[in-house]
Amino acid sequence: MKAVLLLSLALCGGAAQAADIVLKDDTGATLRLPAPARRIVSLAPHVTENLFAAGAGGQVVGTVDYSDYPEAAKKIARVGGYSRLDLEAVAALRPDLIIAWESGNAPGHVAKLRSLGIPVFISQPNRIEDVAEQLEKFGQLAGTSAVANGAAARFRARLAEIRKQYSGQPRVPTFYQIWKQPLMSVGRQQIISDVISLCGGSNVFGQVEQMAPKVSEEAVLAANPEAIIASGMGDSRPEWLDDWKRWKQITAVARDNLFFVPPELIQRHTPRILEGAARLCEHLETARHRRPAR
CATH class of the missing domain: 3.40.50.1980 (Nitrogenase molybdenum iron protein domain)
Known part of the structure; x- marks a missing residue:
């Protein structure tokens, strides 16, 4: 009986460990989440749009000015602009994940949010192909990979069509x-x-x-x-x-x-x-x- 109990505990521990989400963001920093994020704050309009495209729009509890696509994004609570954040408003939303924009958000703001113990993923897609990868990563972070991977596949297929048409x-x-x-x-x-x-x-x-x-x-x-x-x-x-x-x-x-x-x-x-x-x-x-x- 004791052996069975120990085995059960070991299996439970292994399952919990397997549930961890570990990803590198666009700066190369490693982010670890114990479970998919349920309360996400987006600090850039493109991040908000990509979260919706990845099937995670319903988990976004806060965002910044000009996050206006899709239509549902307009109803999300605002925490200022991407370059002038209201850090207290961000913290008040009790996010379990913040997704920031490297070239848009002030490094000091990002550092302050991290100091509060909030996980921060940095987004900086500089190439067209990076958009598909962002969708996949956002799907992993939010537990919506089925939707996100489909969106990424459609994006890559359309990109390939355009490249074929105009290459040469x-x-x-x-x-x-x-x-x-x-x-x-x-x-x-x-x-x-x-x-x-x-x-x-x-x-x-x-x-x-x-x-x-x-x-x-x-x-x-x-x-x-x-x-x-x-x-x-x-x-x-x-x-x-x-x-x-x-x-x-x-x-x-x-x-x-x-x-x-x-x-x-x-x-x-x-x-x-x-x-x-x-x-x-x-x-x-x-x-x-x-x-x-x-």
């Missing part, structure tokens, strides 16, 4: 403009630069290490992009995109290759980035068709 196309030198004042673009490590490459473009500021470097008009003129693509802040084409028309010597202006992609489709590291990629690819294909006949 002639390169299009591209300037991606995030904002006008200050004039900002995307550097090598930004996911939008990866989208440009997927579409057969070459980011004219792709050698810059900064995520969102400030650039000058003179630098854009010197780069002479064949296409200029802007995002802005909303669903409408920003008026300042047409400000480039005064520079007739830029190839993109001369050929009317001034294009717009809605920011929510391309500036968030979520499954919807493939919608943005498809639009950007179509714009670069238009630019190819506008090349003079040889």
Whole structure:
């Protein structure tokens, strides 16, 4: 009887140990959870969207401003903005997991939350392929892998279709403009630069290490992009995109290759980035068709 009891206890202990969730986040830090998270606070809009896509939207109890997709995300309690968190509001939600954004959240805020004993997973998907991996990891963290793995598989399949369609196309030198004042673009490590490459473009500021470097008009003129693509802040084409028309010597202006992609489709590291990629690819294909006949 004693041997049976000891065996039972050993099996229970082994089961508990097996239930532990152990994952490395995007900084390489190891996170351990004793069980799937049931109360998650998301500290970035893309994290919130990916949690819903991974089937864990119902477990998100707090998030930040601009977490507006899907519709259900708008009803979640706010804990400030991603760069100006209300740490007391975060703690008051009693989360068993916080998912933060490395390049968006202040390191001091993340350190403070960790000091409270709250597990923190850091997200930083810099390549398109990373989105699928994020979905899978979020599914593991939340215990929703069945949904998350399906979403990741669909993402990879669609990505493969786009890559097949545009691989081998002639390169299009591209300037991606995030904002006008200050004039900002995307550097090598930004996911939008990866989208440009997927579409057969070459980011004219792709050698810059900064995520969102400030650039000058003179630098854009010197780069002479064949296409200029802007995002802005909303669903409408920003008026300042047409400000480039005064520079007739830029190839993109001369050929009317001034294009717009809605920011929510391309500036968030979520499954919807493939919608943005498809639009950007179509714009670069238009630019190819506008090349003079040889």
